[in-house]
Amino acid sequence: MISIIIPAHNERQNLSKLLPSLQTKTRKAGVEIIVALSCDNADNSENLTTGLSNLKFIKCEGKGRAVQMNTGASLASGTVLVFLHADVKPPESFLEDIECTLDKNYEAGFFSYRFDKRSFWLDINASFTAKDGIFTGGGDQCLFIKRDAFNALGGFDENQVLMEDFEFFKRMKKNKIAYKIIKNDLIVSARKYESNSYLRVNLSNLLLVLLFKVGLSSEKLKTIHNRLLKMPYQHNA
Template structure:
């Protein structure tokens, strides 16, 4: 089964080269890598263009759901693997996904660990092994067959934030979900710029606002107001 690896970017010059170097080294020879940029103002696009075997889609709309859908439209693989620019999967990621598919799982994710060795971050990461909805999220990456993705009409672009939670909730109603028992490595940059307590409180607020049907615009605005980003 051919894999399409899809990466949404927006001003990711600090992280994108490292991920693309990793993927071009470790991905299967017939896998395709697609970067969907949402209008970066830094060197992201120039850095991506250095990789000859990486397909770049440039859009002017900085919305992760939209960017992921655009990548999926261009993807030629039967398996879609969505990954953020500041995440590194295991070297065995494509074999791991194939094993999950052979066991008839149709979509899923990984556990994660942070790239910073702090006890409270280890505590956060520990929870990702459990099948609780609050413990999910795009940082864990997401694999899904293209057939399932199309049946669900992709990501709901109404969700300018929490699009990953919405997709997983909808998918779980009909399809078999797998948490691969290995770790992706996630950047702790959000915690470095803000306090551990503050990030957790904002995440908790965002999750429950989503579950209670609050406006994605309001969730996004509060998220950006309360947290600092690099």
């Protein structure tokens, strides 16, 4: 079974688009969808009418995306865990791509992506997601991983209040978890770029990744992030 885990905080609008799009992709037996809502989610996302029989909403006790994803994983039935952001739309062959990759003896993987608004500069950004590099492992790339490997790594670090995805990927590499980047684009929201300039987002992202790599604490990273960027949505960490 494949378990798709979606951490969400006041994401009703995006979930109302994503969940129906998953319907045709998850009709096959052996796929479940778990939406892990933050403890202070306040938009009644759990009351969305979707028609999906393989969907369940859970309310998490703690705060932060790492907590949400770990909670979803702990309640999942699947032998494969897929962590998908609420504002990311997967390609049609999403599940087949995952199964094919894992059948080739990879233990985990990510997807390349492009933005939902096209521009020369955004296309340049997206092009980097199709290959290994400094930004590999970010949550927008949609991590999928065998449950055994996820458990062996101890799940996400719940003390990592920002960049929990990069921290997890760092441990994946350290433990030599075999992974592949699938070159079949997810569609990712450009909303952060719409609320900030292209240059500001890119310089901020580069700075945060570099500071993370030299060991700055997640609390300080979060403070810097909030000072540098205006967010179009309320972050839950």
